[in-house]
Amino acid sequence: MQYVSDYNSNLSMSRAPPAPDSYKQGCIRMTLENADLWRSFDSIGTEMIIAKHGRRMFPHCSISLSGLQPFANYVIMVDMVPVDNYKYKWKKEQWEVAGKAEPQPMCRTYMHPDSPAQGSHWMKQSLSFLKMKLTNNTLDQHGHIILHSMHRYYPRFHVTQADSPYTVRWGPLQTFSFPETTFTAVTTYQNPKITKLKIDHNPFAKGFREGGTHSHSKRCRTNRSPPAKRAALDRKVFCNSPPGLQRMPSASQSVHAGKNQACTQQSLKGSDLSAWALEQDPSESLHAEALELDEYDGSCEEQMVPAPVSYQPYRSAEYTRFSLPSNDADAAQTPIHPPPHTLARAEHNAQQHGYHHHSYGADWSQYPLFSYSRW
């Protein structure tokens, strides 16, 4: 099952072809491709590892688009938006509020490496943001998206008609998000259920699923070889493995194959535009302010597709996703919260009876979409 973020139709879940006039700006439809996987994680409380040198997301963001003008050029981007103004900690098998959120680092936007491309290209197959990486290194020079660990975020997708990345800021912007993609950024996994789910679905984790490498005796640091030498040895051993084994389809590929959707991972290959990321130094607020979403005067609106009622195990009407403490003391005194994804669920509850654009308690316009001072 897939969720569709429909720019015009309220809570539309259909994947019907767009109406003849739907190619107009404002009729863009976005679908989260691996929604089932996302929901599996979201039901537990998705955690995303962030690392100093960048870490890919798993599940990764994969979307499909319709309603674009086939011969117009578009740029597709994604950025990460804080869910709320809290910092969390994992305690006693659940997430708790640990105080007020830390000041957000510079906001970066990841541009899909195919950008810009014609609408027909984007609609031809699903778009994968597999290569997007998350980091907690505020001094990162690789263009990875910078997040704070133990904070909650969700990816926000942007579609804009532009002939080049440098004209993006002048075009109308349409923004989409999916509730089930909300996650907690962590440096090491906290919830063992998440670990298990990731190992089950992520082919790269096979090395830890099999082979008994968890034995401490095998991991004794005192017997470690010099890294370079050790790495060379590892490669030699690896390269003796049967070639056929190396070419077995990955688990993730199998998942995608079942959807009759071509994964764009292959189209990324060799792209010169990979990791085209934009960032902003908060000190250069001039540009950020000029790009505040409010200033798009309605041409930039965000939509969120609610999860089905049956898929809200922790939902509680007492919590609203973007509710904020009136002051710091409130945050400090806040007792145990439900798992953070409950907050997202709560907002879905509010949306059950009708679509609404986001009205965040947190002023997310402080997280500018286009952020490069070079612009």
Place this chain on the structure above:
DNA sequence: TCCTCTAACACTTTTGAATCGC
């Protein structure tokens, strides 16, 4: 003492260059 982060680990998958055959 508690909590968070980092780096090394073993293994798999992906990537791209080299090679081969038609």
Place this chain on the structure above:
DNA sequence: AGCGATTCAAAAGTGTTAGAGG
């Protein structure tokens, strides 16, 4: 010569966990 398929080495990726550091 050109093209596609195959092979192989290297690089990049994964989660775990001890230890460092705040």
